[in-house]
Amino acid sequence: EAQVTQNPRYLITVTGKKLTVTCSQNMNHEYMSWYRQDPGLGLRQIYYSMNVEVTDKGDVPEGYKVSRKEKRNFPLILESPSPNQTSLYFCASSFRRYNEQFFGPGTRLTVL
Amino acid sequence: AQSVTQLGSHVSVSEGALVLLRCNYSSSVPPYLFWYVQYPNQGLQLLLKYTSAATLVKGINGFEAEFKKSETSFHLTKPSAHMSDAAEYFCAVSEPKSGGGADGLTFGKGTHLIIQP
Numbered sequence: 161e162a163q164v165t166q167n168p169r170y171l172i173t174v175t176g177k178k179l180t181v182t183c184s185q186n187m188n189h190e191y192m193s194w195y196r197q198d199p200g201l202g203l204r205q206i207y208y209s210m211n212v213e214v215t216d217k218g219d220v221p222e223g224y225k226v227s228r229k230e231k232r233n234f235p236l237i238l239e240s241p242s243p244n245q246t247s248l249y250f251c252a253s254s255f256r257r258y259n260e261q262f263f264g265p266g267t268r269l270t271v272l
Numbered sequence: 273a274q275s276v277t278q279l280g281s282h283v284s285v286s287e288g289a290l291v292l293l294r295c296n297y298s299s300s301v302p303p304y305l306f307w308y309v310q311y312p313n314q315g316l317q318l319l320l321k322y323t324s325a326a327t328l329v330k331g332i333n334g335f336e337a338e339f340k341k342s343e344t345s346f347h348l349t350k351p352s353a354h355m356s357d358a359a360e361y362f363c364a365v366s367e368p369k370s371g372g373g374a375d376g377l378t379f380g381k382g383t384h385l386i387i388q389p
Contacts, residue, residue, distance in 0.1 A: 164315075191376065193375075200281070201378045202362065202380060202381035205375065210377060216375065223368070257376055260321050261316075266313075266314070
């Protein structure tokens with residue numbers, strides 16, 4: 161089944177404890193992206209990647225890192241999480257840059 | 273730079289009534305346009321997309337949208353609402369970008385559709 165998977169689905173952590181949210185797609189898509197969703201703000205892009213080893217900042221990159229060492233994986237790293245990073249995070253992928261994106265199920269992160 | 277405006281953060285309709293969710297965009301070039309639906313505790317699912325072919329686009333679950341260049345609109349409609357349509361709906365635009373910042377899709381803030389029995 162073609163899909164985007166994210167892990168974990170739910171995470172509660174404390175300020176400053178490094179964490180990684182994994183994202184993987186099995187559709188051989190070139191383009192991958194991370195979003196955060198907050199009430200009243202819609203989805204805002206954190207980082208995106210147009211292909212392996214090619215990543216760039218979106219609208220809200222501060223406090224986040226990404227890597228794209230393999231085409232299928234695009235992990236999101238929070239090296240020192242803070243409470244303002246409490247949010248619902250989505251990974252998405254598409255065949256090419258401006259095509260429709262396929263979304264993962266989301267990761268709900270709470271930083272205490 | 274493109275932007276997307278969805279009029280009404282909440283829209284309430286009766287079961288069986290017409291559903292109309294409004295989306296206006298600003299774009300310097302003909303864009304690609306999308307509608308996504310998000311059910312509770314789930315990711316976003318593509319409803320339909322406009323990619324410069326027919327201006328009336330049909331999607332899943334009986335939804336359709338019409339691209340009107342003169343009005344820069346891409347409103348979503350469904351003739352008869354069903355209880356299962358209750359969800360959050362997002363309009364998104366995609367166009368070649370210039371400069372820094374977000375890439376790919378730009379989303380509206382979403383419209384929560386409520387279906388009254």
